[in-house]
Amino acid sequence: MGKHICILGGDGYLGWPSAMRFSALGYDVTVVDNYLRRELCAQYGLDFLYPVPRLKQRVALWEAVSGRRIHLAELDLADPENMRALFNPTGYERLCDAPWPGAPEAVLHYAEQPSAPFSQRDYRCTDLTLVNNLRVTSNLLCAVRDLSPRSHIVHIGTMGEYGTPNIDIEEGWLDIAHKGRHDRFLFPRQGASVYHTTKIMDTDLMWFFVRAWKLRVTDLMQGPVYGLETEESRATPELRPYFNYDDQFGTVINRFIVQAVAGHPLTVYGKGGQTRGYINITDTLQCVVAAVQHPAQAGELRIFNQITETFSVRELARRVREVGRKRGLKVAIEHVENPRTEAEEHYYNPTYQALRELGVVPHPLDNATLDSMFDIVQGYAARIHPEIIFHPLQQRQPREQD
Template structure:
């Protein structure tokens, strides 16, 4: 098995995926795994009056518990805001990492569609943050492997198979290869598209070694590391803005005894569990692209439409004595409700990727955690119904869901340390 060598920086290491990934990497290397985060996801989720259903510890408590329960002291925290070029530069220059994982995005499509201010914040945070990492790597760690989290949503839902990498096109008697066309359906997805093209240019002119992950929808509440102790749990968002569909369905089953089906329920996407997301990224870090190579990886395990997923969740719910109904709601998004969907994904299987747990087993774990902590969500039931609607997003500042003032500019190191529980 290839070994991870040299420091790794995880930008966005406090998040749903970032925290379990950082722990997983720290268990597999003796070198430092550096978490760079500004704690903004916690602020942004609270700004829509929501919270993680699973209680999560402050970063200071997380790091203390990780060391106590594992005996390892190579997981470290560097407070920083990815929008702050000086701070990004300081940290990359300090560690000169062998690899960088970029997860420090505003990650919610519905959040980006609340109003103009949320859209602008999303694109500035995501695009500027990505550029800051690019330029700092070019200056201080030009041979580092940049593993950047993109989204399958960049592609939209084309009526042809989505290739993994370039597509060959013939027109007017001539052929050429192009990056597969992007058709993002939210301001969030457009920010990821801009990131992709900026990475492609940086690869061409600076020779940066890049893996651009087009990831499907992630579900689940656990990884091996998050179950070591309660202080090491990762977040579970369930509201209509921050939750992902399977996680939301389980919470809806427990709290409402019904599942909300957007439109016809035939919107089809790629999915993978949190276990598999962590394992896939670890595989990609252990098997980096060649020096100067740009690699696109379609990271998913299975393809389902949302109605089929709802039926699967309903079936598992019955094991817990819960009978659910289906409630049809108007689709808040502007998207095709019935469409062709096929995705090429060969790179991860070629590296030995395989599903760790059956989908229903992961859904059972979600049910167990939601039932355990259901009281935390009772007061937030109304947030399960969609309130961010694509066609209303032209509003400048939507009352009741204002962007937090703290994030209107890059947070300072001292502000982040306070948010992270360090005094």
């Protein structure tokens, strides 16, 4: 196998920066996407903060600034024949209009509907999330089993799979002593949404395929990601990942900064004691590179917790308010009724050592990082639509039905 990596969901917030990073590292990169995320955002009027070119243009821009070519296939991976075509030379050459680079050393699987609130907005969103996420994962597992069994699957799971148990969270596995006997099981999972439940089912499916067919799989349990700049995107703003600030697809730190810039109070759900593990997008890239460069063994489901540090939502709001005020903005915090079913005060103590042992150097959230995010967001202040910051979908039907 050559240095070929296939990135499923390569148009996404994490997929595109990963594609540029692996390309910069000298990998032959293939990105695949069907633009599901863009289509959902367009359908529900959830505009990105700034326009982001589609993949064809971004691939060309990247080639212009780096001299490296990323191959592209625009297709729906929920269709098993599409997925299988990617792993066979003739199918690949037809889809990507490029010579077969050889079986992928790794497949990075980001291609899912990633929003918890969207996944349970109504029965159609639940159906879409379940069908899409599980089909893509199962299609990938079958294709790798049948056509490329040595390829290492790196899936992005979520810390949300664990929920907020009243015991320390281990990295994927728990040793249990029961009636004098011992065994090792997947750490108990209790997702707080349909989306999180699909990620739990992904893990279960992967574990079954690993046990039955000795596939090699890494599942990265990631916390909410923040940031909108990576080393590669500094070349031109058009290479930045897209950025949502609505309450469906926006992640919390990104949203707070937009709220501060727009003069909207920072919306803390309930008491704001919900504690989670967070990670800067640049650290996400370090983690996926480390996982790919230190692959799981055949027959191993390896699970790492991919976070840099933990914060309560209340603490995050205060951090953003402090930096916003230093910049002369009037920033208020408002506690609003919590639209989610979740504990607002709870124990939370996850372990997250394994990726550091592979060489990842964490970058904790500091005021300089928040300041640089403010710099970018303030540049697009005129494009912020305050009406989509909070609760847009509860009041709004898809555009085609307006």
